[in-house]
Amino acid sequence: MSFRPLRIIRVVVLACASAFALPSHADWAQSTLLDAVQPAPTSFALQAQNPPSFTWSRHPKATATTVYTIEIRKGAGTPVRYTSTRNWFLPAAKLEDGTYYWRVVASNSPTEWSSERSFVINPNSSLFEVPDNAVLRTRATSRARPRMLPVSFQPYSQWNAARIAERGASVKALTNDVVGHIPILEPVSDSLWPLTASSSNTTAFVSQQSQIRNRLNNTTHQLEAASLLYKLVPNQTYLNEAIKRGDELAALNPSGPTSFINQDQGTRIIALSLAKAIDLLDGKLDSARRARWVEVVRLRGIDMHGDLAGNNGRLDQFPYDSHGGNNLGFLALVASLMLNEFPEAREWFDFSTRAYIHSVFAWSGPEGGYSQGTAYAVVVADGALKIWDPLTELIGVNLYEKPWAKGLAKYYAQFLPPGQPVHVFGDGHEDKPYLPILKAFVSRVATSESRWYFNNIGGTEDALTLLLAPSPLPVTRSPYANAPYNGGVYPSIGFAAIHSDLWNPVRTSLYFKSSPYGAYNHSHADQNSIVLMRNNKTLLMETGWYDYYGSPLWSTWYRETKAHNGITFDGGVGQPTSGNVLNLRRKGKITAFSTTASLDYVEGDATAAYDGQLLGAIRKVWYLRGKDQIVVLDKLTSAVARKFEWNFHAPVAITRNADGTSTIVNGTEKLCIQPLTSGTTFETRSGAAPKAGTYEAHAAYTRPSATKAEFLMLLDVGCKKPPAYLTTTSTGRTLTIGGQAITLPQ
Known part of the structure; x- marks a missing residue:
């Protein structure tokens, strides 16, 4: 299954007011730019999530130091004010049921309030609270390494009969996968890819991008699989393989063909896989090797953060960037794993973690779904499986509980029902749905619709992600298995x-x-x-x-x-x-x-x-x-x-x-x-x-x-x-x- 997501970067300089000048209009929070973020929530819409995320377009005179004041009022009550240095706001605590009104003002124009907008919270709004950064950071660093493993994780030798019945086959599959690739997985090196981004419009460069992505996906999967397998079954063969693959990735030049500017997907998967391996192999890497791996994560993370934080956080204003949205999630998990390893990790964490949780529905409203079609909706699920389970363990916020994620799971059932031969709408519509990813994603969503879908589609989840999932799978918590409405x-x-x-x-x-x-x-x-x-x-x-x-x-x-x-x-x-x-x-x-x-x-x-x-x-x-x-x-x-x-x-x-x-x-x-x-x-x-x-x-x-x-x-x-x-x-x-x-x- 091969996809080629588009990376769109909307370059807008925000350091000075003149660079972001827009035609004046009655409500500055509603940008005249087509690809700018839209104000939300609005129009007395019932909110799927409580508390909802608030978004608005940047003030036309905004600078990098602009602070926004958000005023939220329940009915005719007294408004409550909050501040944000970014043009979005996610309250840390739920709102009581009722009809609400909100508006926002920028510090550089303190009397120019936006138009007032409205929304509704009622018992159908699902609770989804995300604490402030300080609380999330404390959670991420309070656990001993490995931080990313489920609290229920045990070495295979300690598994009881029920755990073996549930996931013993996955351990065998992971073992066969790792051992089978040891002799045949060719090393990766910079010399394999001679072209640079200056050749980006050529067929040869497009081919090289695919080669880099595929080769790195294979190598990083082997690194993570061998590292996890060693935690399950402490065999020196698995540790040696993990070290070998980690050294290969660490030897790739962060400024070379896998650099962020040449292949952003390459940089992000290298950074994340090394960060995961450092966590999983804690105490098993010699100090020099560990320091080298950590430095590679830092250097590649600097490039990722530099791009995403550019223009005062470019995705805040222009969210329709499929690569950027995924990169934000990768950075959040890398930062969570690397807290206390180097100073930049804290900055990355505070910049990306709550922003990522807030913005995962950029391609739809909070009810879920994916506007780019079902083929790329599966790509979204693939990215989520790499990020969400470990992030949940680190910060204690389960993104699969977000109403958007539950809506996405229902969207899969509605638009890719069991047995359907192809996708619908958008790029890749002619491809056959890849069931292991779909099955894995819905298995984390504890709803009756997800349980029905899980029970009725084929496919076996990749052993690597399954062995990092909660046990038993959350979908089994639903007492019923009901198909969505017709x-x-x-x-x-x-x-x-x-x-x-x-x-x-x-x-x-x-x-x-x-x-x-x-x-x-x-x-x-x-x-x-x-x-x-x-x-x-x-x-x-x-x-x-x-x-x-x-x-x-x-x-x-x-x-x-x-x-x-x-x-x-x-x-x-x-x-x-x-x-x-x-x-x-x-x-x-x-x-x-x-x-x-x-x-x-x-x-x-x-x-x-x-x-x-x-x-x-x-x-x-x-x-x-x-x-x-x-x-x-x-x-x-x-x-x-x-x-x-x-x-x-x-x-x-x-x-x-x-x-x-x-x-x-x-x-x-x-x-x-x-x-x-x-x-x-x-x-x-x-x-x-x-x-x-x-x-x-x-x-x-x-x-x-x-x-x-x-x-x-x-x-x-x-x-x-x-x-x-x-x-x-x-x-x-x-x-x-x-x-x-x-x-x-x-």
Whole structure:
């Protein structure tokens, strides 16, 4: 499974006011910059987390010494004031239930309060408290090394029968893994990678980046695995292997090809793995070797911290940096492990730890989910597994208990249900989900939905992370195993899932996207698009494949609207993607969602996604659950006449039928598509060459050129051909499918 996350650095100098000058506007806390942090919470929104995180854009005249005062008022009560040197605030203690109002003022403009915003705390808000830095530091340093091991950790020789039954196989797997790699894992050295960041736009450099990442992932895994195995089974062979791999990593030049500027993922994994090994092998490293390893961690940490702390903490203002967000977590854990080893560790800790806990939902709201699609949501889980268990042991704050993490686990179940063959939405959508990571993440989340998902997906967690997990696994604490609701919506990312019966392997699954994140970063220009599966066979697919970020294929077909099941016009013109940050204004929005036993409904507005090319782009979708039928209504308007196109794609041939309908047959499952209004024409389309070994078919229904168009389409799952009647009255229209009626707008 190979992913190539984008590293976006938004360079803004904050040391002087003139460098951050912005057009004046009524509320300075709401930046005019598309990629700046948004004020939150707001609009009387019920908060998933208690206490909530507060964010606002920096004051236009902010400097590195600006201090913010946050005023929080419950109802008509007396406001309570707090201060923060950064443009976010996470209270250390819970708030009582009630309706709250808040505002903020900057020290450099002490009379210019932001607009007042509101939010609600009630019993449905989950308690998640994060103490202040001083408390967290004391927790991290109060334990003897190894600090990162669970308090229940024991050498294998002391395990009882229950522990052996639970995890004995993992010890055997870890042993086989370490021993098996001793003779075959080739050493890493700087000489393997001659290119530098000056070659960053070349195919050769992209290849080298992947090589560095893969080789270092293998070596660091071996270092950590051998170190942990030695703690479990104190065999000199395992200690020797850990020392050998640690020495290899420590010998890599922090300013060489694995430096932060050349490969930030390389620097962070080297720093973290050496820090973990130093902790696990405490007392077993000679003083000179230990000092050398510690110094490498310090030097690489300086580069990580320097980047993240630049521009007065650049992620505070511009959080949409997937590498930066992960790097912040790596730095927090490195700092926690290295406290009292060198002075910089305390500075890193205070800078990164609470900031990381506060900001892990940068790619969604606090309800969870991941706007960049499910493939990169699995990458998030992979990073969490490297960081969260050890960090929990060190600081006593369990990130798996954060409402965002619980929401992410439910998001996995909704959008990657058991047996689903591919991801949905965004880069990597064509890849097969990697179940060991999914299973590992949800195993730490003690909810009934996670237990159901854990029980029903395959995969075996990597022995290294499993043996560092709490025992028994937190998911087993839930007394029930219940599938999530058949319909689920994540409004902050614009994702909706509708299932006939989520618990059933032979389910129908319909996915809808209309995202406020637009086509930003790893997202695609697919607002108001759908994906349809039945019995884990794809009927309406997303096309193209992810060779690498920024490739010619990625920049054209793969991300374009016409490669998805969405609306284009005039021969494939869709939602623009040029200028990455501009994609944040080319956005969609889920404007309505409901789910009942018989009928689900979702509505999206993708007008802004077309960036002025259209005056209206509204899609409404009904799912008739009892009949397994889907109705899709698109209403489109333009200032100039356009030939509108209703694109759809399949992994098998699309058959055009004489009556104007079309049929898709994928193994045992089939779909018939029927236009329900006259004047709609079927057209075969072509696309980019598919990935080797795969097949893609492309088609579209079109309307004659006009300033307004409507597509009313029936997706007949199973090709049952129910009778369909459209009745128009003076007050509206009624569509009856197999005896079930739905009301349509005029």
